[in-house]
Amino acid sequence: MQRNQGQFILGVAWPVADLIVEYITLQPGVERAAIAGSIRRGLEIIQDIEIVAASTAPEALVTALTSMQGVEQAEWQDGNKLVLILTNGLVCRIYIVNPEVYIAALVYYTGSAGYVAKLAGQAAKRNLLFTAEGVRAKDGQQVMLAEESDFYTMLKLNYDQPELREDNTKLTPAGEIFTPVVSLQNVQGVVHVHTTYSDGASRLADMAAAAKERGWHYLGIADHSKTASYAGGLSIETVKAQRREIEKLNAENPEFRILAGIESDILPDGSLDYPEEILASFDFVVASVHSAFRQSEADMTKRIIKAMRNSYVTILGHPTGRLLLRRKGYAVNIGEVIAAAAQSGTIIEINSSPYRLDLDWRWCRLAKEQGVLFAINPDAHSVGEFEHMRYGMAAARKAGLSPSQVINTYSLPEVMSLLHRKRP
Ligand SMILES: [Zn+2]
Ligand SMILES: [Zn+2]
Structure with a gap:
């Protein structure tokens, strides 16, 4: 369990809150219940779970919650809320209210x-x-x-x-221009997932089948590139072998498309990991920093911008390298990186791993104003990690992104032309 002085990542707190809400709705007298607080607002770091429950039998609900599995301590406070401390340290406040x-x-x-x-x-x-x-x-x-x-x-x-709904949000009068916000229902496909070809736990064919199962129309494979030897990075021979498997699976399933991509390391000098003819053979390239984190801010910024100027780099992966509650991102001038993304036509990733959520939604707001497009990428290393999409989507919605600003909402032919828009 991720613990950091009473702080938890969204990816830990949200699933627990879901289970508690499900348990509450099964109790007699409960009419409605939902997650509230910072989880509902999609914040990446959570202090506590807050839930509102409408019940006509509050005493029975309190009794049921107090005896729920995983509860270490329970206290009724201020005549309106039950405070639970769970065995993993999470604090859960349940406000029990009259249905009206x-x-x-x-x-x-x-x-x-x-x-x-x-x-x-x-x-x-x-x-x-x-x-x-x-x-x-x-x-x-x-x-x-x-x-x-x-x-x-x-x-x-x-x-x-x-x-x-954050402190600095301005209320807008009804009828004022209102842009729709992207949601999971808009997603037609995802890119940036790993398979057993590099450090993933699920096979390519299983990843594709699971993506199709979710109603998506395409899946972009992006295993690690050759320098990432610690993560089973692909040699040029393995790239070619994987390509043959992708082509075979695509031929067998014409209604679903596997895109052949790569997550290429950005080397310390800003160059990429394969010669140009190999880069050109991919449907898309996610370029990410995985090494030499201690470069100065100036060097790191120059390194990333040089990579984005490469016409085969489609998407900048996890732009700051942060791991929530574990590691700060590397020193980088994000403002300059965003400006270079806008200028070069490079898509910026919202890496949906609950440990990353990178680029941060606060920066996404700035990038959006400069016309940058985003890819909400699961960076799934197994079939189960497609679930990451809900966290990345929460970040995109916090940034107020519209469907048209997120490549996942485009159809296959549209997304292909977006992925190739920088090519010579
Ligand atoms: Zn990565
Ligand atoms: Zn990755």
């Missing part, structure tokens, strides 16, 4: 605190009192809300998806 105030409580506990204060201010302008206990008119009458969208309609605001 559920929506208001869900908005309230989703936060952030600063964002909720803005909503309360907006409510006050309309003579409504918005608190965790509901929305009340001047005469004390409770306003009934069936869905969160009703809450925003009531305040004459555009709906903000939970991932956008």
Whole structure:
């Protein structure tokens, strides 16, 4: 379990929260329940799990939760929440509310605190009192809300998806230009996964079958390149052998397409790992830094920008190299890297591994303004790791990316031309 002074990565906390919500909804008297707080907002680091549950039998729910497996300590606090400490150290606050105030409580506990204060201010302008206990008119009458969208309609605001609800988010009046935000339903395919050809645990054919199973139309294989010998990097001979397998599988499955890519190391001097004719033979190239992390910021920035100027480099992989709660990223001037990506037409990866979530969503907002395109990449090393996509998607949604800014939402022919747009 990832533990760091009460901090957990989203990838640990979210699945646990899902299980608790599932358990809650099975209890008698429970009408609705959902994750709130920073998990719902898709933050990469989580302090605690927050859940809102609407129940007509709160005592029974408290009893059931207290005896749930994995609970080390349970305490009823302030007359409205059950605080659980789980055996892995995670703290879980469960707000148990009357069903008629559920929506208001869900908005309230989703936060952030600063964002909720803005909503309360907006409510006050309309003579409504918005608190965790509901929305009340001047005469004390409770306003009934069936869905969160009703809450925003009531305040004459555009709906903000939970991932956008941070302290610095501006509320927008209903009817103002509203760009749609990308979601998992928009995804037509993914690139950047590993197989047993390098350090993956699943076979190429199994990865492709699992991607197809998810309803995707294409999958881009990107095993490690030859310098990454610690990760089973591919020799030129192995690249050719893998290509033959890809071609064979594609011939057998014309309705699904495996793209032949590579995750090429960016060598310390900014050059790539294969001669040009090999690079040219790939459908796409993800270029990533995996070594010489201690270069100066100036050298690292120059190194990455040189790689992006290579016309065969399609995507810049995990641009800062950070490992959440484990390792800071290398020293690099991300502003310059983003500008160079925009200028060279290089796509920037949102690496969806819950340890990476790199490029950080805060930087993605800046990159988006410069017209950079993004690839939400699972970097899956096994079939199970396709699940990473939900974390990368949360980051993309926090950055407010629209479907058109994310290559995964394009059809196969469209994505092929995006992947080749830098080529001579
Ligand atoms: Zn990598
Ligand atoms: Zn990778």
